[in-house]
Amino acid sequence: MSPQALGGVTQRLYVVVEDPDAHCERTKAGGAQIVWGPADTDYGARMYSARDLEGHIWSFGTYWPILAPSPDTE
Numbered sequence: 001m002s003p004q005a006l007g008g009v010t011q012r013l014y015v016v017v018e019d020p021d022a023h024c025e026r027t028k029a030g031g032a033q034i035v036w037g038p039a040d041t042d043y044g045a046r047m048y049s050a051r052d053l054e055g056h057i058w059s060f061g062t063y064w065p066i067l068a069p070s071p072d073t074e
């Protein structure tokens with residue numbers, strides 16, 4: 001069921017992309033509603049969030065925790 005039918009967000013998904021700004025433009029052109037960003041985050045990523053045609057929230061950005069420097073290597 002869609003979030004609209006259930007009255008709220010049922011899930012969130014984060015997808016790593018190389019260029020969030022270009023990806024956001026393609027997403028808008030496809031009919032999705034941009035709900036946040038693109039913007040830089042305080043943890044060093046650039047990202048945005050969009051609502052698809054069924055109401056699901058998708059987030060896309062550059063943050064990939066496995067590639068982030070660990071505290072003991074800084």
